[in-house]
Amino acid sequence: MLQEIYTELLKQYTDNKQHINECWKEIEAAYSSSSRHYHNLSHLENLVTQLSACRHDISDWNTILFSVFYHDIVYSVLNKDNEEKSAVLAEKRLITLSVPSVQIEKCKAQIIATKAHQSSNDPDTNLFTDADxxxxxxxxxxxxxxxxxxxxxxxxxxxxxxxxxxxxxxxxxxxxxxxxxxxxxxxxxxxxxxxxxxxxxxxxx
Structure with missing residues (x-):
């Protein structure tokens, strides 16, 4: 399910199948690490399920999907800046996909928001952190x-x-x-x- 959703998302920005596959493999490898017991692909599946149930309330579905896939891509219990590093990596990958800068900045903000889960002025961000x-x-x-x-x-x-x-x-x-x-x-x-x-x-x- 996740690979299909991610692939269809990226197809809206690039027709480079090899690059799409490489991006997915990076996500799959990160979330399948043996050190991950909760912050894994099942966590992403739950997020997609939770957000799909309130999709009609979400104004920018594509950006929130990018946030889902990248919000925990960098995760180590030894670090206190996982969210920041995940946001930086997300930015790098989305730039290669020619995602508009407005969406990239919003994605980064949503990822950073999962650090403290405080209320945001952006409704989509609140739905995303609530789902998390x-x-x-x-x-x-x-x-x-x-x-x-x-x-x-x-x-x-x-x-x-x-x-x-x-x-x-x-x-x-x-x-x-x-x-x-x-x-x-x-x-x-x-x-x-x-x-x-x-x-x-x-x-x-």
């Missing part, structure tokens, strides 16, 4: 699987180091007035997300 957090509001069994996958990604750190950082992340979301900025995601996930976050905190005590 949709896992927080799923059933406890799915959420539990998610946070265990995150723990696997940070397996190089002992609990003594990992737990304080994870608690800080959980408190960050719980202290938000709203985790989800848009009504489609707020109505569907807000209450369950808060329950899940609190329950994970309880499990760490």
């Amino acid at each position: 957090l949709s896992i927080l509001g799923h059933s406890w069994s799915l959420y539990e699987h998610y946070y265990m996958q995150i723990r696997q990604e940070y397996s190089i750190y002992p609990d003594l180091v990992y737990n304080p950082g994870r608690k800080k992340v959980l408190h960050h979301f719980l202290q938000m007035e709203r985790i989800y900025k848009t009504m489609p995601f707020y109505d569907k996930y807000e209450l369950q997300a808060r329950e899940n976050l609190k329950r994970e905190l309880d499990c760490m005590c």
